[in-house]
Amino acid sequence: MLLKDWFAKRPRYSSTGLENSRSRVPDGLMTKCPGCEDAIYNKELEKSLKVCPKCSYHFRLSARERLDITIEAGSLEEYDSDMLSVNPLDFPEYEDKLIKSRHKTGQIDAVITGQASVAGYRTVIAVTDFAFMGGSMGSVVGEKVVAAMERAVDYRLPMLVISASGGGARMQEGILSLMQMAKTGAAVAKLREAELPYIVILTDPTMGGVAASFASLGDVIIAEPGALIGFAGPRVIEQTIRQKLPEGFQRSEFQLKHGFVDIIAARKDMVATLAMLYSFYLD
Amino acid sequence: MVGLMEIERPVKELEGKIAELKNLAETEKIDLSDQISTLEERAEKLKKRLYKNLTPWQKTQMARHPMRPYTLDYAQALFDEYIELHGDRCCGDDKSIVGGFAKLDGRPVIFIGHQKGRNTRENIERNFGSAHPEGYRKAMRLMEQAERFKRPILTFIDTQGAFCGIGAEERGQSEAIASSLCFMSRLKTPIIAVIIGEGGSGGAIGLGVGNRILMLENSVYSVISPEGCAAILWKDAGRAREAAEILKLTASDLKQLGVIDEIIPEPIGGAHNDYEKTIAAVKRAIKRHLSELSVMSAEELVANRYDKFKRMGVVGSIMP
Numbered sequence: 233m234l235l236k237d238w239f240a241k242r243p244r245y246s247s248t249g250l251e252n253s254r255s256r257v258p259d260g261l262m263t264k265c266p267g268c269e270d271a272i273y274n275k276e277l278e279k280s281l282k283v284c285p286k287c288s289y290h291f292r293l294s295a296r297e298r299l300d301i302t303i304e305a306g307s308l309e310e311y312d313s314d315m316l317s318v319n320p321l322d323f324p325e326y327e328d329k330l331i332k333s334r335h336k337t338g339q340i341d342a343v344i345t346g347q348a349s350v351a352g353y354r355t356v357i358a359v360t361d362f363a364f365m366g367g368s369m370g371s372v373v374g375e376k377v378v379a380a381m382e383r384a385v386d387y388r389l390p391m392l393v394i395s396a397s398g399g400g401a402r403m404q405e406g407i408l409s410l411m412q413m414a415k416t417g418a419a420v421a422k423l424r425e426a427e428l429p430y431i432v433i434l435t436d437p438t439m440g441g442v443a444a445s446f447a448s449l450g451d452v453i454i455a456e457p458g459a460l461i462g463f464a465g466p467r468v469i470e471q472t473i474r475q476k477l478p479e480g481f482q483r484s485e486f487q488l489k490h491g492f493v494d495i496i497a498a499r500k501d502m503v504a505t506l507a508m509l510y511s512f513y514l515d
Numbered sequence: 516m517v518g519l520m521e522i523e524r525p526v527k528e529l530e531g532k533i534a535e536l537k538n539l540a541e542t543e544k545i546d547l548s549d550q551i552s553t554l555e556e557r558a559e560k561l562k563k564r565l566y567k568n569l570t571p572w573q574k575t576q577m578a579r580h581p582m583r584p585y586t587l588d589y590a591q592a593l594f595d596e597y598i599e600l601h602g603d604r605c606c607g608d609d610k611s612i613v614g615g616f617a618k619l620d621g622r623p624v625i626f627i628g629h630q631k632g633r634n635t636r637e638n639i640e641r642n643f644g645s646a647h648p649e650g651y652r653k654a655m656r657l658m659e660q661a662e663r664f665k666r667p668i669l670t671f672i673d674t675q676g677a678f679c680g681i682g683a684e685e686r687g688q689s690e691a692i693a694s695s696l697c698f699m700s701r702l703k704t705p706i707i708a709v710i711i712g713e714g715g716s717g718g719a720i721g722l723g724v725g726n727r728i729l730m731l732e733n734s735v736y737s738v739i740s741p742e743g744c745a746a747i748l749w750k751d752a753g754r755a756r757e758a759a760e761i762l763k764l765t766a767s768d769l770k771q772l773g774v775i776d777e778i779i780p781e782p783i784g785g786a787h788n789d790y791e792k793t794i795a796a797v798k799r800a801i802k803r804h805l806s807e808l809s810v811m812s813a814e815e816l817v818a819n820r821y822d823k824f825k826r827m828g829v830v831g832s833i834m835p
């Protein structure tokens with residue numbers, strides 16, 4: 233893509249999420265809950281952090297919305313916000329997909345990184361956005377996550393990742409996406425060597441190449457209730473083994489049972505949970 | 516195997532004719548040496564022309580050829596000695612990833628690789644070369660020893676991908692691969708990864724974090740199979756041939772993208788046509804890289820591996 237095309241089609245920038253978030257739930261006054269199928273007033277839904285008041289279904293959040301409910305207002309110092317995906321393989325329709333995703337989300341790519349305050353603690357943070365090509369990891373996501381982790385090492389700050397990357401490694405960047413798995417995995421090793429805490433929050437959905445790299449390597453791994461978390465997508469598994477998958481397969485509760493998640497925390501309890509962890513590691 | 520058979524057919528026909536003539540000359544005691552050598556020349560030329568211009572899809576077929584040398588074929592021929600070790604000390608022994616101690620011209624190395632099967636029985640045993648989490652955990656166990664006892668690590672990559680199944684998810688396929696990436700990145704010993712056939716996605720990179728990454732000429736390495744890519748792009752797995760072009764999965768593509776360090780040439784007709792030559796070429800390349808890496812300190816090796824992967828990827832900027 234030429235630079236002028238990027239500017240020509242540059243989406244409007246939104247710095248906050250929640251007031252724009254109405255665009256994420258279907259238009260109108262009410263939203264149907266995928267959990268209990270009840271209709272909920274959008275106003276009510278936003279007040280409850282987009283968790284269904286009746287059945288606690290956790291709606292997906294954009295990266296900006298996630299930041300808004302996690303960090304202290306105005307505390308974000310964003311990193312690498314100018315970094316832009318290109319089309320290194322000349323993959324068909326990739327540019328179109330990127331432009332559409334930019335318009336849809338107001339984001340340049342699938343991750344926001346930066347330094348922020350969470351519950352009074354300064355931390356480096358990376359948040360992925362499922363609405364941007366499934367939150368998939370191409371060169372930009374890989375590079376930004378690694379650069380964020382390296383800054384955590386430089387500034388001796390803890391690292392927090394909040395993942396909504398159901399798309400795994402981004403197919404459109406081919407082998408280069410696959411290499412981001414090794415690159416981010418190696419950056420986590422640096423955090424460990426620097427003896428800095430690394431906390432991961434897994435949200436719906438986190439799969440494939442992101443699950444199989446930095447998102448599974450937290451010193452503590454928290455999951456939101458009911459999130460789909462796994463290596464292969466349920467449909468791929470069903471096709472491979474030619475049988476139906478059991479109820480609850482690959483959900484947060486399944487991962488907790490099998491030992492791959494430390495804590496399941498409801499959205500409203502997330503910051504308090506982080507505060508406890510930070511206090512353990514840092515005070 | 517359709518793509519491959521198409522290529523091999525004219526060569527096989529010519530070779531058949533040559534054999535016929537030789538047979539005739541023998542039994543009838545007539546001199547056909549002129550005709551035979553003309554045909555042989557033609558066959559050589561044909562082979563050279565065909566095999567030097569394989570399409571990405573044809574290379575994919577070559578990479579998957581059931582007669583291609585597999586990890587254990589190399590184990591047998593590369594080393595003076597090889598002893599296989601089993602199990603992840605936790606849950607089981609994955610037969611899709613094999614590994615153990617080996618001696619490469621007297622030098623002790625840790626050897627690890629994916630193992631496919633050649634027939635139904637072997638493929639059931641090897642799970643078609645698609646590893647469960649136990650495979651990666653066994654690999655890490657062996658690699659940890661490599662570091663502790665200061666032995667270099669050789670990993671051979673040949674898998675269509677890590678296994679997608681209920682048990683694999685229950686036992687943490689994601690965690691196993693992620694841990695392997697993280698673990699390999701910091702090992703204070705030389706690591707050479709060789710893609711000998713199929714480098715299938717997460718299952719491949721799970722053994723792929725080397726200081727050097729070598730690739731046989733007709734092997735492939737990709738984030739997704741051409742069939743999978745075609746199914747997503749066009750809802751038609753039958754268009755894998757086109758997807759193979761798009762994915763840039765051949766050794767020469769990967770060399771250009773800066774993902775691999777060296778292409779190991781295969782004999783004409785592919786690795787499966789001449790095991791001895793193929794394995795000798797692999798051995799030469801490994802020994803050369805190993806001697807280069809052997810002069811590096813532990814810290815240099817770790818930094819070299821980190822920087823190597825750090826460089827991979829292409830990003831732009833919205834700033835002019």
Ligand SMILES: [Zn+2]
Nearest residue numbers: 265268284287
């Ligand atoms: Zn509900």
